[in-house]
Amino acid sequence: TDCASEWSKLAALLSEPRYNFTIGADDSSVFIVHHTSHFPDQEGLLIGASNDINGEDAGETTGRSLLLAQESPNGIVRDTSEALLRRFETWNATALQEKKMVFNFSLSNNYDYCDSDAPTNTSETDCWEVGTLSMKLDEYTRWLIVVVVPQGAFDKRASDNEKTVNEVISDMQETASAKIRQARQVAIWVFIAIVAFTASLGGLLGCFVSHGLSNLSAMMHGLGKLDISAVSNSCGQNKRSRHAMIKDIAHLEEAFSCLLDGVEAFTKFVPESVVKRIVKGDPKATRLHVKDHEVTCMFAVISDFGSICENLSEDQAILVMRRYHKTMMEIVKRYQGMVTEILDDGLLVYWNMPDDPVKNHPAEACRAALAQVKAMAQLNESLKMENSLQDLPELKLQIGFHTGTVLAGNLGSNMKMKFGSLGDAINLASRLM
Secondary structure, eight states, X not given: OXXXXXXXXXXXXXXXXXXXXXXXXXXXXXXXXXXXXXSGGGTTBEEEETTOTTOOOTTXXXXXXXXXXXXXXXXXXXXXXHHHHHHHSSTTOHHHHHSOEEXXXXXXXXXXXXXXXXXXXXXXXXXXXXXXXXXXXXXXXXXXXXXXEETTTTGGGGGGHHHHHHHHHHHHHHHHHHHHHHHHHHHHHHHHHHHHHHHHHHHHHHHHHHHHHHHHHHHHHXXXXXXXXXXXXXXXXXXXXXXTTSHHHHHHHHHHHHHHHHHHHHTTTSOHHHHHHHHTTXXXXXXXXXEEEEEEEEEEEETTHHHHHTTSOHHHHHHHHHHHHHHHHHHHHHTTOEEEEEOSSEEEEEESBTTBOOTTHHHHHHHHHHHHHHHHHHHHHHHHTSGGGTTOOOOOXXXXXXXXXXXXXXXXXXXXXEEEEESHHHHHHHHHX
């Protein structure tokens, strides 16, 4: 749909590095309202919206009654419409017709202007910014194009805010004008067809759309909880799915599946708790930030592995380390530890890092260490069973861990950073090892 397409362009623009802001269907929208009309009872009707739950837009309203914008089942459209009516009293207000309007509103402030001290650029904003443009269709009819995004979406490039909104609205105006011209040419024939087939077509279309949107909803819930396993489709495998009859939804499913696969792959390189904070839009997750925190730090390495490797080929050394890392990582995960670094000959593990609290973490680290020692004996036996490793000497495990207060968080510079910690507790754990 046109509104959905323009919203997607806006979302893609805001995701660029110059803005670095993520919007979603529940906190932003692009929608069109019947602004002025020769028939007063038509004023305020919702023509289309980017996140219309019926999946329809202007020109696609086949067989269903239009709703007033302020009665839309979509929360962001309904709240924005209510804010417009409280500010301008009527949909055909002169101010809305004569010039573009930009303002903000807050639900907690009874739809009035946002508190100047309220935080912006957060995942749970209570403040939205609205831009409107009145588009004249004929002597009696005007449509009002409305764009709403969370307050602060354009703060990184505040000077470009008005220009960007105007570009989006102008693009929508051109697209809508072309659609209107086309719709007028075929309106009478479409009307006859709609009267004949509206009931059956509406039911069939509703079935197809609900299947696709249900799948997308499951994907979105999975992404929000970082539960990627709940989504069965993989990137590139949606082209022949049962939802492919609706091309736009099939493409959206495929794109979202690729996004989920990317996030899942990301969790293999960065601790999962960090990825969750990034996905949820925590601003501290993507900038330098540390704080004092009590953690338990563990170094678990293979004793004298460098000397052992001198008698192994590259393939043999890699095989040993892969088996070792897999075995030890499973144990660490079982006892609620977080692997932050994979060392040449072992692992660096933390318990009770910020945003990943562990109750009685020193005891959990002790249990993990004992389990690692026990697993090391089993690992030696399994490696001996490999034909290429029959002459491998017995691997011995060195473990050192300590509990203390460290500086934990994002370390590095604005160009490159990593999640880790600094402090005497880490140095002591290393020396104990």
